[in-house]
Amino acid sequence: MGKIKLLQGNEACAEGALYAGCTFFGGYPITPSTEVAEYLARRLPQIGGVFLQMEDEIAAMAAVIGGSLAGCKALTATSGPGFSLKQENMGFAMLTEIPCVIVNVMRGGPSTGVPTGPGQSDIMQCKWGTHGDHPVICLTPAYVQEIFSETVRAFNLSEKYRTPVIIAFDEIVGHMRERIEIPDAGVLEIVNRVKPTCPPSEYLPYDDSKGDVPPMANFFEGYRYHVTGLNHGTDGFPVNASPRIHTDELRLLRKVEANRAEIIKFEEYMLDDAEVAIFAYGVSGRSAKTAVEMARAEGIKAGLFRPLTIWPFPDEQVAELAGRVKGIVVPELSLGQIIFEVERCAKGRCKLEGIYRVDGDPINPAQILAKVKEVK
Amino acid sequence: MGKIKLLQGNEACAEGALYAGCTFFGGYPITPSTEVAEYLARRLPQIGGVFLQMEDEIAAMAAVIGGSLAGCKALTATSGPGFSLKQENMGFAMLTEIPCVIVNVMRGGPSTGVPTGPGQSDIMQCKWGTHGDHPVICLTPAYVQEIFSETVRAFNLSEKYRTPVIIAFDEIVGHMRERIEIPDAGVLEIVNRVKPTCPPSEYLPYDDSKGDVPPMANFFEGYRYHVTGLNHGTDGFPVNASPRIHTDELRLLRKVEANRAEIIKFEEYMLDDAEVAIFAYGVSGRSAKTAVEMARAEGIKAGLFRPLTIWPFPDEQVAELAGRVKGIVVPELSLGQIIFEVERCAKGRCKLEGIYRVDGDPINPAQILAKVKEVK
Amino acid sequence: MAFDYDQYIRAGKLPHIWCPGCTYGIVFKSILRVVDTLKLNRDDIAMVSGIGCASRLPGYVDFNTLHTAHGRALPFATGLKMAKPDKHVLVVSGDGDATAIGGNHFIHACRRNIDITVLVFNNFIYGMTGGQYSPTTPSGHLATTMPYGNIDTSFNIPELAKGAGASFVARGTAYHAAGLDKLIIEAMQHKGLSVVEIINACPTTHGRRNKFKSPTDMLLWMKDTYIPAVAFDKLPPEKTAGKFPMGVLFKKEGLPEYCENYYGLVERLKKQREGRA
Amino acid sequence: MAFDYDQYIRAGKLPHIWCPGCTYGIVFKSILRVVDTLKLNRDDIAMVSGIGCASRLPGYVDFNTLHTAHGRALPFATGLKMAKPDKHVLVVSGDGDATAIGGNHFIHACRRNIDITVLVFNNFIYGMTGGQYSPTTPSGHLATTMPYGNIDTSFNIPELAKGAGASFVARGTAYHAAGLDKLIIEAMQHKGLSVVEIINACPTTHGRRNKFKSPTDMLLWMKDTYIPAVAFDKLPPEKTAGKFPMGVLFKKEGLPEYCENYYGLVERLKKQREGRA
Amino acid sequence: MSERYEIRFSGSGGQGLILAGVIFAEAATIYDTKTAVQSQSYGPEARGGASKSEVIISDKTINFPKATAIDLMLALTQEACSKYYKDIKPDGTLLVDEDFVKEIPKGTFKVLRLPIIRTASEEIGKAFVANIVAIGAITAITGQVSLEAVEKAVLSRVPKGTEELNKKALKAGYDLAKARAK
Amino acid sequence: MSERYEIRFSGSGGQGLILAGVIFAEAATIYDTKTAVQSQSYGPEARGGASKSEVIISDKTINFPKATAIDLMLALTQEACSKYYKDIKPDGTLLVDEDFVKEIPKGTFKVLRLPIIRTASEEIGKAFVANIVAIGAITAITGQVSLEAVEKAVLSRVPKGTEELNKKALKAGYDLAKARAK
Amino acid sequence: MATEQAAEKIEATESPKVKISIIPRYCKGCEICVKLCPTQVLGMDVFKVKVVDIDKCTICMACELRCPDFAIFVEKK
Amino acid sequence: MATEQAAEKIEATESPKVKISIIPRYCKGCEICVKLCPTQVLGMDVFKVKVVDIDKCTICMACELRCPDFAIFVEKK
Ligand SMILES: Cc1ncc(C[n+]2csc(CCOP(=O)(O)OP(=O)(O)O)c2C)c(N)n1
Ligand SMILES: Cc1ncc(C[n+]2csc(CCOP(=O)(O)OP(=O)(O)O)c2C)c(N)n1
Ligand code: SF4
Ligand code: SF4
Ligand code: SF4
Ligand code: SF4
Ligand code: SF4
Ligand code: SF4
Ligand SMILES: [Mg+2]
Ligand SMILES: [Mg+2]
Numbered sequence A, B: 001m002g003k004i005k006l007l008q009g010n011e012a013c014a015e016g017a018l019y020a021g022c023t024f025f026g027g028y029p030i031t032p033s034t035e036v037a038e039y040l041a042r043r044l045p046q047i048g049g050v051f052l053q054m055e056d057e058i059a060a061m062a063a064v065i066g067g068s069l070a071g072c073k074a075l076t077a078t079s080g081p082g083f084s085l086k087q088e089n090m091g092f093a094m095l096t097e098i099p100c101v102i103v104n105v106m107r108g109g110p111s112t113g114v115p116t117g118p119g120q121s122d123i124m125q126c127k128w129g130t131h132g133d134h135p136v137i138c139l140t141p142a143y144v145q146e147i148f149s150e151t152v153r154a155f156n157l158s159e160k161y162r163t164p165v166i167i168a169f170d171e172i173v174g175h176m177r178e179r180i181e182i183p184d185a186g187v188l189e190i191v192n193r194v195k196p197t198c199p200p201s202e203y204l205p206y207d208d209s210k211g212d213v214p215p216m217a218n219f220f221e222g223y224r225y226h227v228t229g230l231n232h233g234t235d236g237f238p239v240n241a242s243p244r245i246h247t248d249e250l251r252l253l254r255k256v257e258a259n260r261a262e263i264i265k266f267e268e269y270m271l272d273d274a275e276v277a278i279f280a281y282g283v284s285g286r287s288a289k290t291a292v293e294m295a296r297a298e299g300i301k302a303g304l305f306r307p308l309t310i311w312p313f314p315d316e317q318v319a320e321l322a323g324r325v326k327g328i329v330v331p332e333l334s335l336g337q338i339i340f341e342v343e344r345c346a347k348g349r350c351k352l353e354g355i356y357r358v359d360g361d362p363i364n365p366a367q368i369l370a371k372v373k374e375v376k
Numbered sequence C, D: 001m002a003f004d005y006d007q008y009i010r011a012g013k014l015p016h017i018w019c020p021g022c023t024y025g026i027v028f029k030s031i032l033r034v035v036d037t038l039k040l041n042r043d044d045i046a047m048v049s050g051i052g053c054a055s056r057l058p059g060y061v062d063f064n065t066l067h068t069a070h071g072r073a074l075p076f077a078t079g080l081k082m083a084k085p086d087k088h089v090l091v092v093s094g095d096g097d098a099t100a101i102g103g104n105h106f107i108h109a110c111r112r113n114i115d116i117t118v119l120v121f122n123n124f125i126y127g128m129t130g131g132q133y134s135p136t137t138p139s140g141h142l143a144t145t146m147p148y149g150n151i152d153t154s155f156n157i158p159e160l161a162k163g164a165g166a167s168f169v170a171r172g173t174a175y176h177a178a179g180l181d182k183l184i185i186e187a188m189q190h191k192g193l194s195v196v197e198i199i200n201a202c203p204t205t206h207g208r209r210n211k212f213k214s215p216t217d218m219l220l221w222m223k224d225t226y227i228p229a230v231a232f233d234k235l236p237p238e239k240t241a242g243k244f245p246m247g248v249l250f251k252k253e254g255l256p257e258y259c260e261n262y263y264g265l266v267e268r269l270k271k272q273r274e275g276r277a
Numbered sequence E, F: 001m002s003e004r005y006e007i008r009f010s011g012s013g014g015q016g017l018i019l020a021g022v023i024f025a026e027a028a029t030i031y032d033t034k035t036a037v038q039s040q041s042y043g044p045e046a047r048g049g050a051s052k053s054e055v056i057i058s059d060k061t062i063n064f065p066k067a068t069a070i071d072l073m074l075a076l077t078q079e080a081c082s083k084y085y086k087d088i089k090p091d092g093t094l095l096v097d098e099d100f101v102k103e104i105p106k107g108t109f110k111v112l113r114l115p116i117i118r119t120a121s122e123e124i125g126k127a128f129v130a131n132i133v134a135i136g137a138i139t140a141i142t143g144q145v146s147l148e149a150v151e152k153a154v155l156s157r158v159p160k161g162t163e164e165l166n167k168k169a170l171k172a173g174y175d176l177a178k179a180r181a182k
Numbered sequence G, H: 001m002a003t004e005q006a007a008e009k010i011e012a013t014e015s016p017k018v019k020i021s022i023i024p025r026y027c028k029g030c031e032i033c034v035k036l037c038p039t040q041v042l043g044m045d046v047f048k049v050k051v052v053d054i055d056k057c058t059i060c061m062a063c064e065l066r067c068p069d070f071a072i073f074v075e076k077k
Helices: A008-020 A034-046 A057-069 A082-094 A125-127 A144-159 A169-175 A243-257 A282-297 A315-322 A338-348 A365-375 B009-020 B033-044 B057-069 B081-098 B123-128 B143-161 B171-175 B243-257 B282-297 B315-322 B338-346 B366-374 C024-037 C055-061 C073-083 C096-100 C101-112 C157-163 C178-191 C203-209 C215-225 C229-234 C258-276 D024-037 D052-059 D073-083 D095-099 D104-110 D155-165 D175-188 D203-210 D215-225 D228-232 D258-276 E019-033 E078-087 E115-124 E127-144 E147-156 E164-179 F017-031 F078-087 F117-124 F127-142 F147-157 F162-180 G033-038 G062-066 H032-036 H060-067
Strands: A005-009 A020-028 A050-053 A072-080 A100-108 A114-118 A138-139 A164-170 A177-182 A226-228 A266-269 A276-279 A302-307 A309-311 A326-333 A351-356 B003-008 B023-026 B050-053 B074-077 B099-107 B114-118 B137-140 B166-171 B177-182 B227-230 B267-270 B275-278 B301-306 B309-311 B326-334 B350-356 C044-051 C064-067 C088-094 C117-122 C167-175 C194-201 C225-229 C244-251 D045-049 D062-067 D089-094 D117-120 D168-173 D196-200 D226-228 D244-251 E004-012 E033-041 E052-059 E072-073 E086-097 E112-116 F004-012 F035-040 F048-059 F072-077 F086-097 F108-116 G009-012 G018-022 G042-045 G048-051 G070-075 H009-016 H018-023 H041-044 H048-051 H072-076
Touching: A005 A008, A005 D215, A005 E019, A008 A020, A008 A072, A008 A100, A008 A144, A008 A169, A008 A177, A008 D168, A020 A034, A020 D073, A034 A050, A034 A072, A034 D258, A050 A057, A050 C055, A050 D073, A050 D089, A057 A072, A057 A100, A057 D073, A057 D104, A057 E115, A057 G042, A072 A082, A082 A164, A082 B081, A082 G018, A082 G062, A100 A144, A100 A169, A100 D062, A114 A169, A114 G070, A125 A138, A125 A164, A125 A309, A125 A338, A125 B123, A138 A144, A144 A169, A144 A177, A164 A169, A164 A282, A169 E033, A177 B366, A177 E019, A226 D052, A266 A282, A276 A282, A276 A315, A282 A302, A282 A365, A282 C178, A282 F147, A302 A315, A302 G009, A309 E127, A315 A326, A326 A365, A338 A351, A338 B338, A351 A365, B003 F017, B009 B033, B009 B074, B009 B099, B009 B143, B009 B171, B009 B177, B009 C101, B023 B033, B023 C073, B033 B050, B033 B074, B033 D244, B050 B057, B050 C073, B057 B074, B057 B081, B057 B099, B057 C073, B057 C101, B057 D117, B057 F127, B074 B081, B074 B143, B081 B099, B081 B166, B099 B143, B099 B171, B123 B137, B123 B166, B123 B309, B123 B338, B137 B143, B143 B166, B143 B171, B143 B177, B143 D024, B143 E004, B166 B171, B171 B282, B171 F035, B177 F017, B227 C055, B243 B350, B243 D244, B243 F117, B267 B282, B275 B315, B275 B366, B282 B301, B282 B326, B301 B315, B315 B338, B315 D117, B326 B338, B326 B366, B338 B350, B338 C073, B338 F086, B350 B366, C024 C055, C024 C117, C024 C178, C044 C055, C044 G048, C055 C064, C055 D045, C064 D203, C073 C088, C073 C096, C073 C101, C073 C258, C073 G042, C088 C096, C096 C101, C096 C117, C096 C157, C101 C157, C117 C178, C117 D117, C117 D228, C157 C167, C157 C194, C157 C244, C157 D155, C167 C178, C167 E164, C178 C194, C178 C244, C178 G062, C203 C215, C215 C225, C215 D203, C215 G033, C225 C229, D045 D052, D045 D073, D052 D062, D052 D089, D073 D089, D073 D104, D073 D258, D089 H018, D095 D104, D095 D117, D095 D155, D095 E112, D104 D155, D117 D175, D155 D168, D155 D196, D155 D244, D168 D175, D175 D196, D175 D244, D175 H060, D203 D215, D215 D226, D215 G062, D215 H032, D226 D228, D228 D244, D228 G009, E004 E019, E004 E078, E004 E127, E019 E033, E019 E052, E019 E127, E019 E147, E052 E078, E078 E086, E086 E127, E112 E164, E115 E127, E127 E147, E127 E164, E147 E164, F004 F078, F004 F127, F017 F048, F017 F127, F017 F147, F048 F078, F072 F078, F072 F127, F078 F086, F078 F127, F108 F162, F117 F127, F117 F162, F127 F162, F162 H018, G018 G048, G033 G042, G033 G062, G042 G062, G062 G070, H018 H048, H032 H041, H032 H060
Parallel strands: A020 A050, A020 A072, A072 A100, A100 A164, A138 A164, A226 D062, A276 A302, A276 A326, A326 A351, B023 B050, B023 B074, B074 B099, B099 B166, B137 B166, B227 C064, B275 B301, B275 B326, B326 B350, C044 C064, C044 C088, C088 C117, C117 C194, C167 C194, C225 C244, D045 D062, D045 D089, D089 D117, D117 D196, D168 D196, D226 D244, E004 E072, E072 E086, E086 E112, F004 F072, F072 F086, F086 F108
Antiparallel strands: A005 A177, A100 A114, A138 A309, A177 E033, A266 A302, B003 B177, B099 B114, B137 B309, B177 F035, B267 B301, C167 C244, D168 D244, E004 E052, E033 E052, F004 F048, F035 F048, G009 G018, G018 G070, G042 G048, H009 H018, H018 H072, H041 H048
């Protein structure tokens, strides 16, 4: 058995990173994500890894990409305002296909908002925050143990698909403490980026002829190549306007789209015979679970769909669900964001009700139950 | 009759701003939007207005908000990477309800991408780019004359609803020159922010008791009040967790949602009896118009829905359309963004086909016509 | 009669949010005395801040006040000032706000020499977020993100401002509160950008972790450590170790001020047009 | 035999993208000679840039090369260097890239004294975007966004670097190409952050608009304007007007270098653990 | 007993109540076999002024993570008591420091007054162990966690060299509550 | 005549071809009564090397704004000619400077060779008016816009004091083309 | 904004020479004034400041000047 | 990355003392070398550099040093 600890969600995230082999953290403090940094500030120097507090979030994101390119598994953690600032460089990592993990511990409000309150209102930004078309993987754990394991998974997906992965959870799960078990090394699978095996003279960093994820050489290992945020050819050098841009950008999206089956993860709870489904993640997913239990206790056939991967969105699963329930209830700590996606996939085949709350408190099970009853 | 000129789209935007009464520009150069700045660098000092080139886009956005708060109608213009950087401060303006206009001349690709190529791939970012819930108005003109008039409208909406307004057009319409007529002063309506009339001691900058858009005092005019990016009470001072946050954020969204009828603008072209509709904006809307003509020439009943307001999205119009056509074709200079919104509103009631292109060239009418034929 | 602070403080806003022993309140009072001394009209002053404990100050003063995003006070202030060049714009900022995330705006405001006064509340730490090290945290000090002692090198804020082209640079401390009044007065009277670094104490996230037994100890450390520049410059090197000069450290008058330059251009163009007409 | 530049240039990448008479190519050659002189292994060098004409350089050299976002080269480079502290990291950046949008990273890299060499290609303009004024555009010069002549004050890049704490600051010019080799060599051999401002000419967007008849005129202007620091310091004030010093302008050895500090800590912790075990 | 037991530790910033919550949660879920969730107040109000830390204990998985119906609330200061008592269940318990909380808010809940701080400073000799005294008392009052588990949790969290002191404080609090409960 | 006429002006960076396009578009849509869209190449290739400027002229609204089937292309340099000729319509026209464009690409289009630059430097005495000479020639060749309108457009765009020079250049180009066309 | 302020409760201690006013609600008990008073005029009443010996007051103003919380005022009579 | 490079066409002009090599495809005709050559060895062939009078060459290397385009090389024999 692994190590048992009582940890905050943020600390579990740091532990998950270490378990996954993260040796590089670049950050800038911001509530409510700071504990991720503080934990790693203590741990990384102990294991010879790099802890860097940069001058701002833009620099933090840049340093993380640099660290990854030099061969480290690299992490950054932030919240709303910092997440907005990181967007430009996140797009750089997406286009240049440099793995890294970005944690967004979501707080309340736009702008400075409510720094110490929880939110789930950056969830559309996780997908659309940077300009241009870009692939996005975003995970949404809800329990401290899950934050640990999803952080490991985030690094694995990032390395496997050569793309940044976002982990988004709310302040409540980030700050609360729960018991977690940190498995012994070797228990969870760890994925490392595929490196080129060809001679350096033949290396094409963005060669798409052998699959959508070309092997990635680290800097300073003999493969001298060029990395640029301009659209580029298979050799990494800029191309200005050509079919290559189109096919290459398509490939980037395809890395995610074609692997939905592997990337998309969710929990279904009492959904088999459900007449009303709740679609909820993060702390709202936790409340929803209690609401399902309360509903069942009253004889109402409710069930929960709790996505652990929110991007790519579980289109098919939601479409299927919408075809067999009377309605879907979507509780969110926002004024309605992910419900747009549910609406898109449901295609009008069932009722849809949102529960929105942005006053600093979580949506409670009673609120959800009431809405479930309305829909039923 | 007004003045007749041959102007670039970007220049027409600058002229529109001047016509609307803009006396403040804050920017940072970036292709393909720079001509907006360059034009105003010449014109603003001539009329006693402020032209400021700041150290970066973040500062430019900040200066613009400051300028507006001090009573100017204020503008900034940028493109992809700069637009990403402005997001945090755009959220500030949305929450604090400071009017201003942000122009995004869309270029190609994520990251640095294809700086001189056209794109329409920031369109979802226009809505979701900053963290937290926030109101968004975004206009999408397609002709040089339209850029002029929509820029005037952008200022009007911004002043009327006390909210930032985005204008998003692609590099092609930004850079091409067409004849435009600049009407004489007084021909187009100009809206100015409503200022308080109460005594300063009674002024509540975010008082929602008399409507969703409280009067706005400019700084230095005797109404000493507090502006903060924290969620705040009617008096402008921070509130931490309370129903106020929820109701106030709802009000912010409602400023836009409840006024869809006024804000949403679009062109319908041969849609009355259409069997296939094309949903397209910007340069793609121009191509689509030609495609409609080509289709009609072949006896195919095609029509065009060309939104001039893309956010708020014309939900009802698209829903209605989807109910009466066989299919909707959505050409975009992206890998598929606004089609998600069309899909959401169409609710599965008609076929849906996207045309995506990100290789630096516009989608041409023949491409669209071919897809129209497929759908029919 | 005692000085009437209330006339400049918003009703009902006291007690303020700062921790027991946080010296920000001392500086707060100094600023109010300065405004009074200079007989500034409250309607004509804007106070602008970013985010941080220091940045909470605008909430309390009865001026036009603007609490912006972390690090961004200066460009917001620049917008205000350019739009209304005859008004007084005062920026208050923490060491992190002004020199970490806001460093770029800081150096550009210095370069541009725009007539704004910037008060940098240097408490050597990120107070608001709970004690992470800042670009001014002394070497060896403990912070939550430097749990083994700070290995980073600090900015010397006055040197940074000077290198960036600031025309007025001063340093004061919360301990030397009376002298601080004078420095801020001189800064506000200076035409062009003026920077006053104000040494402060954060007992909660810095002092406690670094062997200061009480807020008073931190004030007394200031008393011992900061020496008037004139005196400092005369000391032999062995006596200046661990000490720092305070007072007006650098001042250059007559340099072009940005608003003057800009509106000068506007005037020139106007004359040209009139001449032509 | 003539110097073999080809060994360091990527096959098929010449002619480069720069305009006729753009002096970036002159500096490019200098850098390659330096790499050769220092006998650096191409695999062990990373060249990092932001965005701009200057920032296109990494595309040509056969090292590990990274063309990042506008202004952000230094933090990317910091990530590379911290991950692989024994490698050489060279940043090339324009005046806009390094000191406008990238100003914050510039001063923080200086402060942190991390062992990276930063070459700032100062051509006094935003070349890539077509000639907007930059923080180094001389007063009075024309630029597309200063159509009436620049009213803004410039950064003195060496002063800025020094104020921020840089331990090595030099200035060279494209004209003085041979001397430039020496400066870059010294910069790269310096332990800690080294800055070399390199004066360049942008005939296309700056020279043409500002009465320089040809690229050569711009080079000859450099010849007249930049004077070796030793000579400069001896000149009477009336002779230095409009002139600037070049050479190593500031150098301080033995200051703590960031990677050394950090990995020193790592070692210390390791020893502690071993001691405890 | 309901399947979910909610405890709130409240007082002023420096009194170690967050640590108290953490220790109690650890006792329940690491050293005993229960499930626990601990959370605390962040934000400006956590700086000086009133502060709180909450622990939910259950035999089953805890989903909804916020304490909203408090079974037992500890208040070491008047300010904290007045600010936070409202969530106490009608049949819950309010435990206050009898010297520092004089105004007891109205409610149907049970009220217990103990000289927690006085016990710490006078009996143990160190005011800063008041939080441990409180844990002892709460262990006795709630019966949610074994004293043994709590002791282990305390010892694993307190600075080296203060073990005996803290053990004494824990015992003192436990005995105090047991004595009064009689 | 097709309802849409596309002209491409190409050459090297400093030859004033963007201005030529702008002037031609202005002639068509400001001084004549047609509709016109002008666009040009941006990006690194617009710095030195080959550069181009395009004008679409029509009697109706122009929707699709890119020139893709060129009716007439002007090429003042070999590089521009080779790089851009591909979009010329099968029955279109390629107009080249006869001294600077020696290799004529293959195609079914008509080819016209005129000594544009030579005319500018020798006849007018200033090489930099080659663009205006070219405009004159194109006015004559295409017949899209009246010479009068073009002259107005030229005069409104050129620096004060150079009006006569440019008028001469325009006339020279116009005559040159008329003469050769015979 | 309104500037009228609800009158705060003030505890005044007076001697023939000096009046020391304390606003208990503002005092955060940081002890700065207590420790910096050169003549030990002030002391602590658990969490708040109190006047211990007003006769020792030299009206040096150190307490008022450095109280961060607008909680103590000294007036010469 | 591959470093082999297709051999560029080089135009060499030689004298007993010196060989001047020009790579026409690289030369952008900026005239820097022409104007900086102290002894007028070089001249322009419309858009490209050419050697006009090699005998005047003093092998000062100014042209090679300051050619931005890797287009001219001077070798002492
Ligand atoms: C973009 C962004 N990044 C980070 C933060 C979090 N944050 C708030 S204040 C602060 C630092 C405050 O330090 P300083 O400016 O020194 O002020 P102090 O609190 O010490 O007065 C940080 C990192 C934020 N609000 N926004
Ligand atoms: C975020 C962002 N803002 C603006 C730009 C546009 N841009 C590209 S290069 C550049 C300035 C280049 O100037 P400099 O760094 O001096 O380099 P130069 O081209 O003169 O060599 C600008 C503003 C950009 N690419 N990204
Ligand atoms: S945390 Fe520090 S800086 Fe912030 S209020 Fe408390 S003592 Fe002052
Ligand atoms: S624009 Fe200027 S800096 Fe850029 S390549 Fe041309 S000459 Fe060089
Ligand atoms: S005025 Fe001086 S002497 Fe009097 S109480 Fe205050 S500090 Fe003490
Ligand atoms: S200094 Fe002020 S807040 Fe501190 S104890 Fe004295 S009166 Fe109270
Ligand atoms: S080496 Fe010197 S003399 Fe010879 S051609 Fe070159 S510049 Fe002229
Ligand atoms: S300097 Fe180089 S590019 Fe310029 S003309 Fe001479 S050889 Fe050609
Ligand atoms: Mg601070
Ligand atoms: Mg430059």
